[in-house]
Amino acid sequence: MYKDTNIRSLVKGFSWRLVATTTTIIIVYIFFGRLDLAIAAGALEWVAKITLYWAHERAWFKIRWGRKKIEPFNLWLTGLPLSGKTTIADAVYQELQKLDIPLERIDSKDIRELIPNIGFTRQERNAHMHRIGHLIKTLQNNSVSTVASFVSPYRESRKAIREMVKNNVVVYVKADLQTCQERDYKGVYEKALRGELENFSGINDVYEEPQHAEIIIESDTVSVEEAVKIIVKFIEKNYVK
Template structure:
């Protein structure tokens, strides 16, 4: 997502004002044949339009009609490895960006690449979830919503996230473990079953299924687009006002 800098906005404003004033000068000169009159009109118009535009904008600042109020929210995707969390979360993030919502995407893979020494024990994962919770809190203080996707297999860590952040929306991406194995093109499940990977959720470590989630999408039955549509519809209904 790109945002105009102040310098770019100023440059655009000046270029438009020069273009508009030049057009006015040319039109008056063509009709009246007097350069002095055309230049005078151009100068007067420039200052008048700047003053009127400023007054117009100041007035609209006080008008609340037509504004969208968007409270920062956190979409927390949880589910077994290869259940479809990242794919659906990416799709949802793209769709929410189109609504011009200030939003950031947080994925477990990206975070672990930044902090490679994170372990996979229960304590390690719970500490890691607290780090992510603090990151989301910081973003929310700046009115930025988040789309976060983590296996987050333990109830206590998901509870901690819910307590730490505002407007937490748990999305349980449900999938049968056999389905997840079929999607595993990197062979992670096979390595976990062979003992090469330890603490692998759903194989040699638990995945504690959420007892409550605002949204449940069953990827054995729903496509990525169908799942994303359900989630985006929920956000539009509850947070884009």
């Protein structure tokens, strides 16, 4: 979360006093017709009230009453390869940034570039999900929310994520296999069909559909813009009030 520094409080006090003191000088001059008296009154008020404002601001900073902590959440977008997870997650992340909350974007491609040779067997993928869960948990301990997009094809790994992190919101980006293949600009489905890629979800490995997803986006009929509105509305209603 963000914290106001002493210098920020001082600058806020300065800007406010500039407006308020100018008003005081004008009022004194109108009533007494003496510019010297008006300037003297303004100067005294400037020194006294900017000091009092700073003290008042710092005192309220230490008082927790009336504050509401924004609990960190984790948006977990799952679905078949090329179902639209990354595109939607990127757009949601951009929109949530407007809420001015601590937020990080985590994508499977970026993580696998950092940790090469992870592997794609069920055991290796489940172990990898535990690493991601630990990363998200660490970020949440520092009040940082996350938008994560992973195929995460196995129910046990998604269950592990839900148990490890707080306020986990599963978004199932649902698209049929044919739609995903039509979007195959990378040629990965063709490679999997030729047997060049092993453990490829939807072709030679399973994708187990989420049974308890908070949000389901049918990306073959729902536009990215509509998906973003649905997801952001859910977050605003449940976590950023």
